[in-house]
Amino acid sequence: MMNVAAYLVFFLCLALIFGLVCLGLNLQWGFAGLFNVGVVGFFAVGAYAVAILCSPPAADLVGGFNLPVPLGLVAAMAASGVTALVVGIPTLRLREDYLAIATFGIAVTIQLVALNFETLTGGTHGRVSIPRPLTSLFVDRVEANLFFLAMTLAIIGAAYWALETMVRSPWGRVLRAIREDETAASSLGKNAFAYRLQAFVIGAALMGLGGGLYASFIGYVGADDALPTLTFQIWVMLIVGGSGNNKGAVLGAVAVWGLWSFSGWFMATVLPSAFAVRAGALQVILIGLVLALVLVLRPKGLIGEETVVSRGAAVP
């Protein structure tokens, strides 16, 4: 029983970290209609930022400044935000699919850097010994995970509150107006490009924060953490949960990460270890089928976007 509870804590830590990334994607896609196919790139930038800044010095690797983790997380958000700025400026004025292709490209490029720029990223060996905040307080592994869970909950709670406030503010209304009808919003004097860029950068910063937390939680980040499968998983989480709804984003993250972890565990128990590569393939196929079914049968997801109307308006 203790083991199950301990695993649940570990599971929830990861699920909520992905929930944070999913919230970032929800701001970009759910509210601003920006199609980001490079989620993993922004996640990886955040993860490596924390790895480089907060880990102890190591031979042959740049960085290792032993900075406190909270500072590393702020830097992770900044680094991912700047990356988003670089991708967003040339593409956000163009047709929406161009952003999709450009974000896909930046993620591929970041993956190559993760794999090949060894003095920065450690290449295939990755970067190790990434600390967690306040590690000295906890000797017990379970207690340490419990503390990390509490911290992640606090961060995701703050992010949720901030996003809800933002999307319900005039700023959020303009964002949705641009998503629905750019011409109409522009004709009212709203600078569609500026609003999109803001949403894109803030969303990417949340993805970077998620990446930073992940690096700190696992203690390791390597080129395998920059694969496009993660982008896909986050998208499935958002679509399953319901895009345009922040509760849906978090719920989808927990549900899909649950399905992913369970199917991984199930196949590891049922299949012999020689089939590990094929079991991994089956996991992706399973999640792909879930996405296909949700897209076809319930495109709004578990909880869809709420209808927003002006106070006093008659709801049809």
Next chain:
Amino acid sequence: MTLAIWLQAILDGAVIGATISLGAIGVTLTYAILRFANFAHGEFITWGGYFALAALSAFAGWRDLSAWLGGPIGPFSFGWPLILAALTAILASAALALILDAVFFRRLRRAKIAIASVIGSFGAALVLRNLVVLGYGADPEYFSREIQIAVHFGPGLRITADQILLVGLTAALVATLHLFLTRTQMGRAMRGVRENPDLAAVSGIDVAGVIRATWAIGAALAAVAGVLIGLTIQLRPSIGFDLLLPLFSAAILGGIGSVYGAVLGGLVIGISESVAVLVIGPEYRAAISFGVLILILLVRPQGILGART
């Protein structure tokens, strides 16, 4: 570095560029006619290659047929078995695309959420690739393990007979596609839907037929690219996914909807990759097309041969 090394890089780049062109034509047609960026298009390249591989091993197991088909033809590394396998792969890939459209993409189009097709295609790409991993594992496969002797010509340049055939075949396919699009009823209908789908529909054009033709042609050309990659390099489950960025860059560089643009774009991307490898090394090869893409989007987002919208 001597001139010959640079010329060789350009030549190698043009060979790779020809396969990129074949894939980019499908991307550009899908984008122009079905109006979405199809992230699953690369998988038709992968599946095309593996369909041919499956057909080849089926032929090899049938001894009478192998004997009748004979060995390699002339200077090439392959014979009739691969030609038949390639034809099988073309048909099978076109069928795969049509099935995928009928059971999945058609429903997403009906949902009227434009981007559902794009995220759906991203999902379909990963599922299709992992189905190949499920069947064949992740290790590389080859059509034949024979080493081909390259032909030497000019100032120390090398090219294999297979590579010459690859470039010639691509040129012939592009010319055929051009004739199809300009001279046949279906070709004209496809161009009509590309220009204005609503007007095409009210003019009595069979839009559903045009959509099927677009999938079939795109997947067939991609299958040829897959077979050519298997012939000149090797097959891996990730070849299609790895080619996605070059394909999109080539299609956008040439101008969305333009077949010649896609061919030109493919050659430019192939040659830039190959030349850039000499300068920055092979590790960042895949990022070259991203650099080219960002450059086009900044300078001329409608592409070289695209019309300003």
